[in-house]
Amino acid sequence: MAKEGAKGEALRGSYGAGRTRSYEWRVAQLKGIVKMAEEREKDIVDALYADLAKPETESYLHEISLIKSSCKFALKGLKNWMKPEKVSSSITTFPSTALVVPEPLGVVLIMSAWNYPFILSLDPLIGAIAAGNAAVLKPSEIAPATSSLLAKLLPEYLDNSCIKVVEGAVPETTALLEQKWDKIFYTGNGKVGRIVMAAAAKHLTPVVLELGGKSPVIVDCNVDLKVAVKRIAVGKWGCNNGQACIAPDYIITTKSFAPKLVDALKFCLEKFYGKDPLESKDISRIVNSNHFNRLSNLLDDKLVADKIVHGGQRDEKHLKIAPTLLLDVPDDALIMKEEIFGPLLPIITVDKVEESFGIINSRTKPLAAYLFTKNKKLEEAFVRSVSAGGLLINDVALHLANPHLPFGGVQESGTGSYHGKFSFDAFSHKKAVLSRGFGGEASARYPPYTPQKQKILRGLLNGSFLALILALIGWPRD
Incomplete structure (x- = not known):
């Protein structure tokens, strides 16, 4: 459907402009979810009751309180999660520094389930936001009251240029799956999970499938x-x-x-x-x-x-x-x-x-x-x-x-994981960065190759300190 495609394109524009990448933007959205859960608790409880006759105590314990806790955990750890991680360099790249830099994947699709329609919609979204992505949320039509409430509340509390809700049933879901996403996160049953994975495969889109099984x-x-x-x-x-x-x-x-x-x-x-x-x-x-x-x-x-x-x-x-x-x-x-x-x-x-x-x-x-x-x-x-x-x-x-x-899950009960920092990781790419200066040239790595150079290279690959010294002093000379 055209409107679903238009939403995806709009989000790509916002993401491409760098709107979602700053620490401040991410924090503002996470605080917005906490504020929504606190200010609209009664509306959320009423929607869950309309969909499932869920007792108020269960609604608070299993959905509202857990979402608040999830946001607060992310807010507490986010600054450290976003930092590049310094890792060791190897002898073959000496001298150099090596980093693992987390970066957002881009524009992601989150498809949630009806049984816990509030938390299963927002908990993955927390990870997507924390990681700096733009996102489309597709709540389950089988929980229509909660779906409608999310469609109403999220634009009030979150940045609507980067986070959008698409309501609907099979036609809308099919239209969404026809688009290219940078990741799809699906919670539901194995039958639909296979459909999601097949659709994602057409674009080589990575997926997280939270399924189930006989526990x-x-x-x-x-x-x-x-x-x-x-x-x-x-x-x-x-x-x-x-x-x-x-x-x-x-x-x-x-x-x-x-x-x-x-x-x-x-x-x-x-x-x-x-x-x-x-x-x-x-x-x-x-x-x-x-x-x-x-x-x-x-x-x-x-x-x-x-x-x-x-x-x-x-x-x-x-x-x-x-x-x-x-x-x-x-x-x-x-x-x-x-x-x-x-x-x-x-x-x-x-x-x-x-x-x-x-x-x-x-x-x-x-x-x-x-x-x-x-x-x-x-x-x-x-x-x-x-x-x-x-x-x-x-x-x-x-x-x-x-x-x-x-x-x-594992195998038919799902693929991938989330919660806490694992949610951040699920929506991040760990980018490898190796940085070298212009010193430390080793002539042994360059042609013309000689038996002496091969000996030095073999020594380097085997971790020989002597080979490193010889390489750094440029022996053998060309």
Whole structure:
């Protein structure tokens, strides 16, 4: 569409004029985001409720507060992040100085997801701004209230000549992907991720793909069960009612421990959401009827119909599904073949907890993997054996709140990472700069080549100090 192309061209003009490169411009935009989050908190909470019936506490904890923290972390570190990094020179370039200079990539496209539509739009944008880029933000049309709010607020608080919002659905997204960008950052599912990567390949555009996958939770019998189930429950159902890329997707525990775990989870869920969770105001609804029907189909699969041990209630009118536990789910059930992204939590059992590692590694690599245990040897084996975007021991989802850790997937759960300085790096090019004076000439590097010169050059490449001295004094003479 012409208007999307025009926005991209306008941003290229602003970027080309150097508008986004100064430290002062970057700081002003980051402070603008903090100001927006503080001044328009109620509007943001209302939009998130309209899109997902998200409880106010979750909206603040998981979206608004994290965006403010992300901005403040960037503001604190930005001056150092922007500095050229001095690195060592090699003997073959002596005398010289070497620097790694971070520079912005240019004009970038950020495509965000509907489940956390505020933070997943702005957190990558913080990295793009901090790195000095111009950016187009495409919020998800599946969260229309938040998309509309971002389109309204960003021009009020940020530099509209360098940062623009494009609303719309598939046609607008397709038009954006047809353009050449200097980087594309996409958060969503693997199906669309493949489309994004294919479109980017036409222009050799680098991408960050924040996808998902079936994030497992291993529960050992050697745990504080009361604490463990609370953390699992809030990480599953207290995160958008399971509609989160790092929400627990399934549990693996031993056959002997499963009854205790199920009873503890039931007790915890009733305490959190009451006897009728469909009436709870502390749990989000399913985002739309398509996703409600998709989740209902998982529950209606004949292979799991008799595996429900808790929950399963549904309210199609209000798009509510109760927190649901399923025990001993067969591996060929639909619910075990795709990312659930909802309030259903299958539990599969093994004879020994160590068997969990093989089960996880036999599947596509998840965005996150969790282990609950007091056994340090089991913890070490977990870290050594399991490949995932990130690992967390004795809690769920909290690793994303540490700005010193990269957040991202591996293989089908994503490519690239961000958060904290990793966001700055994701939108920067590390430019190598080597600087030499006109002294220190070594005649051995120039033709005509002789056996003596070759000997000096071999010595230099092998790190010989004597060869360096001979080269610097110009031996052998031409």
